[in-house]
Structure formats: structure tokens, C-alpha cells
Amino acid sequence: MAPTVLHLRSETKPLEHRSALTPTTAAELIKNGYVVNVERSPERIFDDAEFEAIGATLVPEGSWVDAPKEHIIVGLKELLEEEFPLKHVHVQFAHCYKQQAGWEKVLARFPRGGGTLLDLEFLTNEQGRRVAAFGFHAGFAGAALALEAWAWQLNNTDPFPGVQSYPNEAALITDVKAAVNKGAEKAGRMPQVIVIGAKGRCGSGAVDALRKAGVPEEKILKWDIDETRGGGPFKEISDSDIFINCIYLMEKTPHFVNLESMNSNPDRKLSVVCDVSADTTSPFNPVPIYTVATTFDSPTVKVDGLKSEPACSVISIDHLPSLLPREASEAFSHDLLPHLLTLSDWQNSPVWARAKKLFDEKVATLPPSALEA
Secondary structure: OOOOEEEEOOOOOOOOOOOOOOHHHHHHHHHOOOEEEEEOOOOOOOOHHHHHHOOOEEEOOOHHHHOOOOOEEEOOOOOOOOOOOOOOEEEEOOOOOOOOOOHHHHHHHHHHHOOEEEEHHHOEOOOOOEOOOOHHHHHHHHHHHHHHHHHHHHHOOOOOOOOOOOOOHHHHHHHHHHHHHHHHHHHOOOOOEEEEOOOOHHHHHHHHHHHHOOOOHHHEEEEOHHHHOOOOOOHHHHHOOEEEEOOOOOOOOOOOOOHHHHHOOOOOOOOEEEEOOOOOOOOOOOOOOOOOOEOOOOOEEEOOOOOOOOOOEEEOEOOHHHHOHHHHHHHHHHHHHHHHOOHHHHHHOHHHHHHHHHHHHHHOOOOHHHHOO
């Protein structure tokens, strides 16, 4: 029987440097009989030569479109918004299962072409827990940028400037520490930070970054399901300088914070919100104080409608882990590897079979008009 071919595509999202496969995991796949084709990429944190050195075959950027139908296309972030139908099995994050803006067009491309989406966001074990996630590094990067934005806004009137990815965590923390110290000098105190979802992967990463940046433990309010069970909005959020939302939602919940709760607090300190989940257009968004996703080039958006100072900005970057692309990719791909190794018979692998079942259920909700060629 011919070996299963995995085709790692080059990412097209601006400033996305992460990779679903790394040279380490690609080497394991090759060792176990897979053929791994890797598109050349100018953005990927791993050099093309690193993949070539472990036996992967380098192929032209964008060549996945014309790859044989039986090849499995592996990527990370969503594809470009194009119209042509998709014929392959795609392993990626597609961001189209929670009624995000334009979800019908994104999802319909798969059934229109006879393809299948195995969405990385919904790969779960028997207990319903995700088998691999970027949550820790998303929270870490989000907290780091929130601290820098807080300090910037204290010392500048211009919007927080664009940022670039870092080679490693140590380099990032060095910059964040310097920013926090500058902000604390201006404010006369360290920031008060509230993290909601603090016990999860994402929240743990946020708390880790806050500690490493020098924020005292007593200045970190760590909330999870027990603290939010009663329903918001929560005054403790607008009483804090920084709010980091690490909650992953699939259903509607009372708002954690909104314009009304911010304007009704005469002692509001809140000036930076990092919505790590970044489900900007989702109807389940518990932080409805902004309407646009932000980017590394333009990391913050101002909250409109506030009746008093301080001004408040939101960070809603949907690929925060790309701030630390090498470490984030290695951790994610390592956790995903046991399941990548079953892709040769994915229909009979429980994790992939659950992803296929969910795909079929979501396709069944598409309006007939979306399936028209």
C-alpha cells in the first residue's frame, strides 16, 4: 500500500510564523512511514533547510491546491477567502464552527469540493478535552502585550505600536519587564490585573507571564468558574487596570464587562483588555466592547462610548502564540504528534472520527444557498 502523504502548506495569514509540523515531529512521521511534503515558506519560524535535513521533501509555496486528492493538507490558520471548492482532507484551524462572520462561505467550500475539514480547535479525547492547543502560549503572549500596552498608554498619547515575533521567551520577558517598570514609575504603583479562566491552559500562561514580568502575586486576581458562576458584569474588572479574558465559550453567557458596567463605575481603572479568545464576531462574546479583530501591526483598538477617563483599548489578536512561534509550535506539535501518527487510518481513529462527525453536523446546518457552486 502506498504511504500516506502529508502536505504542510505555507501559511498565508500576515505575520503568522508558527507551524503545525516542526522538523522534530516531521522526522517522527517520516520514521513511521509517512511522506512529508513541506511547502517552502518565507514566514515560517523554521527554515526550509531544517525540514530538508530530516528527510522532508520541499515543494513550491501554494502547491497544495494541485496536490493529488488523497494527500492530506496540514496547515495552521484559515485559508485565504477564495471561492474554489476544496477537494482534500484539511487539518487546520478554520474558525467557522461558532457562527463567526462569513462562516457559511468558509465551511461550504469543503462539501462543495468533496473535501473534509478536521478542525484542530475541536480535536478532543474521550473526556472532551482538547488533545493539543496553543492556549498556554496564547495566554502568555496576551498578558505580555497587555502589560506593554498598559505602560505605553501611561506614557504616550499615540496608539500602542506594532509588534513582531520574538526568538524566545527570555527576549520577550526582558522587554516586558522594562515596560512594566516604566509604567509603574509613571503610575506610582504596579498594575492590578484580573485573569478570568486562570485555571485553564490559557489562563495559566497569562499568570506565568505576569509573574515573570514582575507583577506581584497580590496584584494578580485569578478567577475561574467559581468566581464567575453568578454571572456578570463584574465590578472587579473595571476596578482593575488590566483584564485578560481566557475563557473559551461555545454558548451565550452574561457579559463579563460592557460599556454600561464601565460607565457606571466612577472609580474605573480599566485601561487595557486582552481578549485572548478573540471571538470578535461571535454572538457568545462576553466582552462586547469592541467589534474588530486587531493585528500585530496594529495591536489595539480603542473602546468607544466611554464617558470618563482613562481611555481603554482592547487587544484581540487571534494568533497571539505567533509572538513566540518556535516555542509555541514545538509544544503544540509535540502534543498533536500521537494523533498525526494515526492519520493513515484517520477514519478509524477516535479523535479524528469525532472531528469528522462534528464537521458533518456543522455542514448540515449550512443554508442551501451556500452549497451552490
